[in-house]
Each structure stands twice: as structure tokens, then as C-alpha cells.
Amino acid sequence: MAGEKMNTETNNLFEINNISKIYERKIALDSLSINIKKGEIVALIGPSGAGKTTLLNILATVLNTDKGEILLDGNNIESYKGVKELAKKIGIIRQQFDLVGSLPVIHNVLAGRLKDWGFLKSLLSLLIPQDKELAIKALERVGIEEKAYERTSKLSGGEQQRVAMARLLVQNPEVILADEPVSSLDPARAEDILYTLTNLVREEGQTLIASLHSVEYAKKYFNRIIALREGRIYFDLPVEKVTSDVLKELYDLKELKEDAQS
Template sequence: MSQTSGPLNQTTVDSDQTQLLVEGYGIGKAFGALTALAPIDVAISAGERVALAGPSGSGKSTLLYVLAGLIPPDTGELFLNSQRASRLQSGRGLSEAVGLIQQQLDLVPQLPAVQNVLAGRLGQWGLLRSLVSLFSARERDAAFAALSRLGIADKIDDPTSQLSGGEQQRVAIARLMLQKPKIILADEPVSSLDPARADEILRLLTGLAADTGGAMIASLHAPEMIREHFTRVIGLREGVLQFDIPSQELTPSVLDALYDLDRQP
């Protein structure tokens, strides 16, 4: 990842051997006078697990939302799963390319777990079918299998509002299992969990990415989890790229510089 609009630096990724799933050339985003993300280049390949690190307001969520197609970049070009992102309409193409878990999980609290899981298929359905929720027995079986794999099959018909925070996390992951995107995005997926539960959720997410042969990009703050679960880490501060390094090079001194701790009283 670099701040130039020229050819991508492929020191981390050999694109001749591994499929590039994310290619960004000079992508940037501003909200009025605020530069949320300075123009940068990014390349992420199948099999990679990339962490986004940095202080609050550093541009991590903005980058994730641009990659998810929720907000358009103001500058540059973005390709997802070898397709130009601007041509991926909300629906099958975008749903097959990317799946996002937001901090709020985006679950419908009054609906049972199974319907929240089946929402992972909505982007692949036509409008009429989505509106009337015509779930086939096969699709319901797939949702049950996903919830069973995650250990909450007994919650299939429970409203998600009655589930614990960890169970709701599993419902969101089961939804991704049905969606089967090539690129998994997660915005602070473990911020509200204790270390043991956070480790478990990250293992589930990275395992899902491995199952689909895709890539995972997630924002989080815990350096020990970054080193254990991710292959690369991208550091951002005030919307500007600070580094793009192997996760094992995320040392205390690198973190101090990223969070500007030396300047703090």
C-alpha cells in the first residue's frame, strides 16, 4: 500500500502467483473540508489477512466502507475481485465480491436468527423474491448448518434481540457463510468482547476467509491479536498511510509512532 498513483509495490504479494482481490489506485475520500482518507494505493490478494490499525478517526472505517461499496471514493480507481467497483451495482455482483460486518452487526432484532442469516442471500436474489422472503427448505437447511457449525443451532428461531452479544456475533458470521463473499471486511469486530471471546471470533472469521479462498480485512486495536491472526498490518493516522508491513513487524516502537505517543504528555 502506498501513497502514489503509480504501479503498486508488490513486495508483499506476488500477483503472478496469487489472485489480487483488491486493487486500489489513488483512492481517497473527503467529507467537506475533512480529508478522511488521503489518496493511496492498495493491493490485497487471496489468502491474505490484513489488519487496519490506528487511532480513532484515522481513516480505518472510511477505507472499509469504500471497499464495501457503501461510500464512493472521490479519487482513484478501485477493483474488487477483478471487477471495477463502480460497475458493481448493489446486488449479486457486489454481494459476491464483498461482505461486511459492522460494529453494530446490522441484525434485525425482532427477526429470528434464521432470517437474519438468510439475509446473506438477499443480494443474490431478485427484488420480488427479496420482498416476499421466499426461503426454500434448502436455504433454511443451509442457514441451520451454518448456525450449527457455530454452536447456536438451538437459537435458530429465537429473535436476535434475545441473544447474547457473542451469539449475535455468530449470527452475523453465519450470514457471511451463506453470502460466501471473496472479500470479508470487519469494522472493529471484537471491540466489545473479552479476550477469549475475541480470539474465538477472529478464528471463525479467518477460518471463513480460508474456506472461501478469499481475503479478510479488519480494523482493530489489539496488537497481540493482529500478530496472531493477521499476515499484514496497515497503519493509518489522520487519513494518511503510515506503514504497510508484515504483522510480525508490529513492534511497540512502531505502535508508539503510529499513535504519536512520544508527543503526548
């Protein structure tokens, strides 16, 4: 029956089948098909407006497709009902960090437990942090355990992104979707965050799909690179096969050619 989950064995975490998305007559994604295997560490690259954020928002169920279907663990993604059920599968990390700045760090980390708590325990945790040892252990793994009781807004950008990573450790989803997770950080902190994030994902056996502006970071920290351009896949390659020539073609934008000819 439609909407029911089937117990299917597959090595694909995501099966993205011929999806399209249109915004006011502008095609954001055009008949896109991709399979993402469990445990893969995938970078999405491409020019601005290529469709990277749209794709991640669709995978996160923030947006619906206009066409096509997405399977998550062999089941239609629409069959995962409710925030708690989906949070067991998907975790999200964004460039804005999505933290509550007025709260202590430990409360932001423990937000990753909301999928497992009832209303009363969630409310109680705002007064007395619940599962405190779990949060402290997560903060230790990202290197900022000493910040546990500091006001989150007082932390640096890099430290706040570490709080977001600790929250994901507590949440423990199967896949992490990261939308430009280091674009607001300086190069040294950006590399530090990507090194930590990709190592944690490997240690936990999770899947990571991240959009990045920096091709250098994609090649250094990821195993597979999917390039989008004008809402379509331009190439999908293991990182060792991504050459300077294909990258030059990817970013050789049509409008630049037109400007040069005018």
C-alpha cells in the same frame, strides 16, 4: 468503453490507486494506494480518526472517493451495478451486527441469500424459511445451531456476531470487510469471535480486511497489518515484522507531544 468490465487475470482482489477522501476540508484519506491479494487476512490499525472506517466504507461502496480509483478483480468497482451483483463479491460485518432483532435467527442468516433470490422467494421466506438446511449448516459451523428459531434480540452480543458470521457463510462473498467486529465484546468473547472468523475465512478461501483497535488481536489472528495515520499508510508489513518500536511510533501522537511540552 468506460464502465465495461474487462476479463483480466490478476492475483489482486483489490487494487486501490491513489484514493483521497475529504470531509468538510478535513482530509480523511490522502493519496492512498494499496493492493490486497486474494486470500489475504489483513488487519487495519491506527489511532482514532486515522481513516480505517472511511477506507472500509469506500471499499464497501458506501462512500465514493474524491480522487483515485479502486479495482475489484481487475474491474473498476463502480462497474459492479446493483446490490445483488456486489453482494457476490463483498460481505460486510460491523460492530453493531446489522441484524433485525425482532426476527428469529434463521431469518437473519438467510438474509445472506437475498442476492440469489427473487422478490417472491424473499417474501415467502419471511413466512416459511427457504433453504433452511443451508442456514442450519452455517449456524452449526459457528457453533449456535440450537439458537436457530430464537428471537435474535434475546441472544448475547457474541452470539449475535456469530449470527452475522453465519449470514456471511450463506452469502459466500469473495471478500469480507469487518469494521471493528469485536469492539463491543469482552476480551474472551472477542478472541473467540476472531478465532472463528479467521478460521472460517481460511476454510472458504476468502479474503478478510478488518479494522481493529487492538494491536494484540491484529498480531495474533492476522497475516498482514496495514497501519494508517492521518489518512496515510504509516506502515504495511507482514505480521512478524511489526515490532514494538514501529507500534510505539504509530501511536506516538503529535497532540500528546504538544501536551507534554505545554
